[in-house]
Structures are given as structure tokens and as C-alpha cells.
Amino acid sequence: MSDLVVRWRDLMCGEVGLEQVGSRLALAGWVDRRRDHGGLVFVDLRDASGLCQLVLNPERAPEASADAHQIRNEFVLRAEGEVVQRAPENVNPQLPTGEVELQVDELAIVSPSIPLPFQLDEDGVDETLRLRYRWLDLRRPRMQHNLRLRADLISTIRREMEAAGFLDIQTPILFKPTPEGARDFIVPSRLQRGRFFALPQSPQILKQLLVIGGFDRYYQIAICFRDEDLRADRVQEITQLDVELAFPDQEYLCTLMERMCAAVWRECIGAEIETPFPRMTHADAQARYGSDKPDLRLGLEIEDATEATRGSEFGVFATAEAVRFIRVPQAFSRAELERLEAFAKEWGARGLAYLVFAEDGEVRSPIAKFLSESELELFRSEPGSTVLFGADEPAVVARVLGALRLHLGHQLGLVDEEAWRFVWITDFPMFEWDDDDERWQAVHHPFTRPAPGSEKLVATDPGAATAHAYDLVVNGIEIGGGSFRIHEQELQAQVFKALQLSDDEQRRKFGFLLDALAMGAPPHGGIAFGIERMLMALAREPNLRDMIAFPKNQAGVDPMSGAPSEVEEALLEELGIELRAQPE
Ligand code: ASP
Helix, strand or coil, X not given: CCCCCCCCCCCCHHHCCHHHCCCEEEEEEEEEEEEECCCCEEEEXXXXXXXXXXXXXXXXXXXXXXXXXXXXXXXXXXEEEEEEECCHHHCCCCCCCCCEEEEXXXXXXXXXXXCCCCCCXXXXXXXXXHHHCHHHHCCCHHHHHHHHHHHHHHHHHHHHHHHCCCEECCCCCCEXXXXXXXXXXXXXXXXXXXXXEECCCCCHHHHHHHHHCCCCEEEEEEEEECECCCCCCCCCEEEEEEEEEECCCHHHHHHHHHHHHHHHHHHHHCCCCCCCCCEEEHHHHHHHHCCCCCCCCCCCCCEECCHXXXXXXXXXXXXXXXXXXXXXXXXXXXXXXXXXXXXXXXCCCCCCCEEEECCCCCEECCCHHHXXXXXXXXXXXXXXXXXXXXXXXXXXXXXXXXXXXXXXXXXXXXXXXXCCCEEEEECCECEEEECCXXXXXXXXXXXXXXXXXXXXXXXXCHHHCEECEEEEEECCEEEEEEEEECCCHHHHHHHHHHCCCCHHHHHHHHHHHHHXXXXXXXXXXXXXXXXXXXXXXXXXXXXXXXXXXXXXXXXCCCCCXXXXXXXXXXXXHHHCCCCCCCCC
8 A cells, every 4th residue: 555545445344245256346445343253353343334244264364354453443444355145044044245255365454442331232331422523433333323314404494495595604703692581601801801602592583683684584503502400301592493584474484394394304314204383372282281292192181170179079179270180091009099199299290190090980089078979970991901190380380281191191101102293383372470570571482583473562460471382392302483573663662571681681681682673674583493302302312412422411511622722821811811710
């Protein structure tokens, strides 16, 4: 091999097949596995396309075979030789290249590897260790699959959005706080000492300004930064398909997004999904599924008995603001019911009333004796089932029964794991009361338009105002959400006021938006989709970080580079920043 011009490979490992039998080929890649049979050495050589088996025979290629004894997993090799057909008993039907192997006569160890911190085929490797050596972790088939899926998803989205006439426009990363309900990441400015940029939680205001600026169909694959406490489905840097359009029409927007989802599901995983997606109001979702992101792959729908139990002799039912129940197709034992009660309490219930309809027709329940014939009739269920109740404030009942519904659905195998159940959730409330801060908060964000008819309520009865907002949910995962926006300066100021932003604060924080709204702002609206959330749904992956090449861990740290890290004192000085205490 010449050092200057190396013919590294003629084909990818995964492409070698019967057509190549008899020809001479070079392959290059990583050692996936080496089996040393004393004489013969077998190596599974892997590259991005797959695996091909190399055989080193000391009688045919003494030098290469001697070298082969030194190689270990994840060494990088170049191997040249003749493609031969395997004997029928050696064919590996699991492997696309399983009918052939490369009879190596020239072998080069291109790049060795020190002993690995974990084996690529090892299960259950600690996540921090995987992230610390992410370059190794990325070589595993699962991560290869996830990131290829991610690339397919993004290219499908781009194709669809561009076909619909949307223009990709980039917005800045250094900007001003955009309120999406999370904490901001801030970046100090050296040139304007004492001032800070915020990393965008989303391009929300900027996309509105683009539409006001005459770009009437905008999209972007945007990175958004949210300094949140982390969970399995939350990360600090998310990627979002961000969309905005002028003169929006809800049917057009929903159809466009449904078409985009159908294309993604078809191109990425070959699934045909049914459109149009059903729609459900937020109130309905809460009442029937106890969630604003209902998983419709399972039944166990929540039923209401508030009216029917108004005069109940069971005091808890008679006085609770809401009485609702689910019918579960299993007659639970006392021990199981105790566990379910503990579960319900974790979600805020004070107790868990139940009626067990045993197989023998008997009703087992401490509350049955308080219930009238007509109440019992309403709750009566198949023998071999249990009715579980929630009786409390509506929000508590929804939360508890919603959680029980999902828990039992999975535990009892009632979830149709093959299904794709999309649903639009509409008619969200505009505001929710924040007990800690004692003020209204925007449910979506402060630029969301009140639904037609709710405009006046913003000032008079904010709690009753409905937003022109919508979320898209699939299998219980919220993958997208958006709204129509306020395009009138006065209405926007009213919403800010309802959120207790003083005139001064309004000007300071959003003066530029208010100015823009006063200069010919067209009606507009849009939506954003979480790319990682879509991927989690598509790949049925429970961990969002596994859909990202280089994520931070749950403590918000990158175990690979060690970021975030300390900075030089001199840099802080230039920025005019003095740390109160040295970090521990
Ligand atoms: N900016 C919103 C978000 O990031 C989406 C939207 O209203 O378009 O959730």
C-alpha cells in the first residue's frame, strides 16, 4: 500500500454477496468480533453498512494470519482477498452477507484500540459510561439505527415543508428571553458588559416577526434551549420543527401537518397511518382520559358519576366536586387493591374506593352497602372486573384516574402496542392559576390568540378564556403544539396585563413585538414539533437522549467533554463577572 494513495476499499462490508464470488476485493472497517480457532481466524468486519466475515488461513496467508492473532475488538483493519462462497453448513442466514466470506491474504491493522471500557454487545451499560465514551456507544446498532432514523425524519420533513412552499429561515441563537415556560440559559456579552443574551427557548417571537416581515410561510429545524430539570423525556437542548404562516386556516394547517406525519411514518418506518386525525377538546381529554395527552391505544375510559352520586349515602361521593370511575377487566385481590391505593395516593388521591365484581357474581367492597340500587346499577360491570373511583376536585380526579388508567393498561397488557393513535387536542384554556406566584400563567405562551368569543374574557374572567391552540399527540406522547397568534397590539397588551406584566415591563421585554404589531401585522399562526419526541414515538424508545448524538446526562452534564466547565479568571474579568463562591 502506498502511503499517498490508499485504495481503502472496493465495497462496503454489508454489500458483499454471491455476485462478488471469485473477485478480489478490499474491505475496511472495525473488528466486530474475532474468533481464533488456533489455526483459522475468523473476523466479523463491520462498517456503516453491515458485517462481512473475514477468514485468515495460516496455510494460504501466513503473514496476515500471524497479524490476525494480535487484533482485538474495535481495531480498524483493511483486508484484501478473494470473495468465496461458504459451504452450505457454514451459511449464516441471520447475516445479509452470510453466504460468502473474504479469504484474506493481505491484512493491515490501520488503527488499534486500547481495551474497551465496555463491549459493544453488552446490555445494560450504565448511561453515564455510555455517554463518557459516546464514540463507542454510537457504533452500536441501536444508536446507528436511531441517528439514521433521525436523519430520515429531518429530510422527510424538509421535503414536505418545501413542497408546500415553506421557506427555511434561520433565526439567531443569541437573542432575548422568549417565554415558553422554562428557565433561560443566558450568555454574557463582552462588548456590552453587564448585559446578557438568552438562548431561545423557541424562535417564537422571531417566527412571528418573519411573517410580519412578509415571509408568509416559514419553517426551520431549530434548536431550542430550555433550562429544565431533566427527566427521561426532557433535555435542555431540543430540536424542533418550527412553522409559521400568514392568514392561517386551521383546516389547512392540520391537513398539512397530518400529511407531514403520514410522510414521516411511511418513509421512516414504512407505516401507513390514517388521516385525518381525530380531534378532542382539552376538557374532553381531561374528563375521559385524565390527561391532555391521552394514549388512545388502550380503552379504560373514565366515566362520570358526579350527578348520579349527588344524593349518595356514601358521603365522599355526595360531597366531592367530581366523582368519576374506570372499569378494569380484572377482579383485584385485596393485596392488589392496597398496592393500587398506594399508587393512587402517590398521584394525590386521599384514598381509592372500589367495587370488585367477582367471577362468582358477588360484589366485594366496603362502600357497596352505602350505594343505592340505581348507583350500583350504573357501576355494575362484567363478573371478573373492578370499578375504581376518583372523588375529589376535578383536576385531582383526572390526574389520579389518568395515571391509574395508564398503569393498569400496561400492567394488564391492554395496550395495542402495534397501533399509531394520533389525536389533536383543541380548545385549551388560555390561562392557569399559579398558586405559588398567585397570578395567571399562559398555558401555551403569551402570544397565543384567545379563541373567537374569548377575547373579552381576557380582561374580565381570564380563567374562563379558551385559547386558539392545539397539540398533536400520538400514543400518549405530545409531539407538537401551536396556536393562532395575537396580531393586534391592543389585545396583546391586554394578555400581557392579565399576566401581570406592567406597561414598563411590557415595553422592556416585548416592546419590539408590540411595535411590529402596530405596523401592519397579518393574522398568523403556527406550530412546532419536537423532533426528539417524534423520534421516541417512531422508534418506540423510552429515552429521549438515545435519539441525540451527544446529549447531556440527567444532571445536565456532558460526561464526555466534562461541559459545563469552569472558565479562566481573565475571561470572567473581561465580562465583568465575579463569582460569589467558587464552585465545589
Ligand atoms: N413556540 C411554541 C413551542 O415551542 C410552539 C408554537 O406556538 O408554535 O412550544
